[in-house]
Amino acid sequence: MNILVLNGSPKGERSNTLKITRAFLDGMCSKQRHNINIVNISEKDIQHCRGCFTCWTKTPGKCVIKDEMGELIEQYINADLIVWSFPLYYFGMPSKIKAFLDRTLPTSLPYMTINEDGTSGHPPRYDLSHQRYILISTCGFYTVKNNYDALFRQFEIMFGEKLTKIICPEGELFSIAQLEGRISEYLYYAKKAGEEFAENDRISILMVSGLSVLALLDVNATLIICSSYFLFGLMWLVSSFFKIPLSAYYSSHDYNGDEAFENPLFIKTNRILTTAWGLMYLIIATYSYFLMQSALSKYTGLINALAPSLMGLFTLWFSKWYPAKVARG
Numbered sequence: 001m002n003i004l005v006l007n008g009s010p011k012g013e014r015s016n017t018l019k020i021t022r023a024f025l026d027g028m029c030s031k032q033r034h035n036i037n038i039v040n041i042s043e044k045d046i047q048h049c050r051g052c053f054t055c056w057t058k059t060p061g062k063c064v065i066k067d068e069m070g071e072l073i074e075q076y077i078n079a080d081l082i083v084w085s086f087p088l089y090y091f092g093m094p095s096k097i098k099a100f101l102d103r104t105l106p107t108s109l110p111y112m113t114i115n116e117d118g119t120s121g122h123p124p125r126y127d128l129s130h131q132r133y134i135l136i137s138t139c140g141f142y143t144v145k146n147n148y149d150a151l152f153r154q155f156e157i158m159f160g161e162k163l164t165k166i167i168c169p170e171g172e173l174f175s176i177a178q179l180e181g182r183i184s185e186y187l188y189y190a191k192k193a194g195e196e197f198a199e200n201d202r203i204s205i206l207m208v209s210g211l212s213v214l215a216l217l218d219v220n221a222t223l224i225i226c227s228s229y230f231l232f233g234l235m236w237l238v239s240s241f242f243k244i245p246l247s248a249y250y251s252s253h254d255y256n257g258d259e260a261f262e263n264p265l266f267i268k269t270n271r272i273l274t275t276a277w278g279l280m281y282l283i284i285a286t287y288s289y290f291l292m293q294s295a296l297s298k299y300t301g302l303i304n305a306l307a308p309s310l311m312g313l314f315t316l317w318f319s320k321w322y323p324a325k326v327a328r329g
């Protein structure tokens with residue numbers, strides 16, 4: 001997947017927000033290889049849109065301004081996932097990334113569409129239906145309420161259902177060295193969110209953000225870690241009752257993509273596998289609870305890494321063996 005990360009913090013690499021973004025990307029890459037391009041918007045020559053509409057009239061799709069935006073807009077069009085990573089400035093986005101956004105005007109057509117609810121918009125010039133968007137943002141205040149209302153509305157209008165949000169209030173705490181322990185716990189959950197996003201295409205945001213808040217509130221680590229395994233297991237188990245169980249989404253890549261969802265044997269195989277993964281995480285949650293309170297506590301991470309690896313090997317074997325067995329009769 002081509003991932004374009006737009007780091008809109010004027011602090012560039014020192015951005016608090018970018019720390020969460022990097023952890024999230026690490027999580028995504030632990031599941032699959034991705035082509036990631038991180039652009040520090042503050043270092044780029046991006047002039048302001050002049051509002052001349054030449055990109056809609058005389059030179060359709062091309063801006064008259066000759067700066068680095070020409071190259072960036074190509075990367076924007078070719079990305080499968082666009083990560084908007086920036087701090088909240090006055091209830092909106094920092095000015096340079098707003099300049100970037102305004103300069104994406106050539107990607108829209110000049111015509112106006114009328115939606116069912118009477119609202120209107122401009123259709124895209126390019127087929128961007130494959131694109132998804134993530135907004136990762138930190139802010140100074142302790143609350144999202146009233147703070148992010150305008151920005152959320154703007155992003156929802158622009159990207160609708162294809163938008164996922166990760167918001168972290170009190171972002172300045174990321175720069176406090178004494179909080180290193182708390183910060184790495186928070187980043188652990190940001191990484192987990194990335195892993196889940198890569199697996200499920202969507203974050204079960206309530207779960208991840210709920211657990212991260214618990215981490216920040218100093219709730220017992222054993223409880224948080226065990227609940228995260230428990231909820232993860234539950235999510236897999238529940239999904240085994242859905243029309244398309246979770247494991248089918250990523251094994252479909254090896255079986256003609258979406259066409260595989262029409263194959264009852266493929267779905268049945270994955271229903272069994274999804275149940276097995278769900279049960280495995282529930283078992284991990286249970287033994288981790290006791291292990292973490294025993295003398296073997298330091299081996300919990302190792303054992304918990306081993307279990308999914310073995311289950312991965314079982315998945316590889318079972319997804320070949322079971323369909324062959326059914327075919328043989």
Ligand SMILES: Cc1cc2nc3c(=O)[nH]c(=O)nc-3n(C[C@H](O)[C@H](O)[C@H](O)COP(=O)(O)O)c2cc1C
Pocket residue numbers: 009010011014015016017018086087088089090091092138139140141142147170171172
């Ligand atoms: C000009 C300016 C405006 C800001 N406006 C807000 C705001 O409206 N709400 C808020 O909660 N924090 C606000 N902040 C705080 C930043 O969002 C916060 O410091 C953030 O964590 C910085 O992230 P970064 O390190 O990724 O740049 C503002 C900061 C600056 C410098």
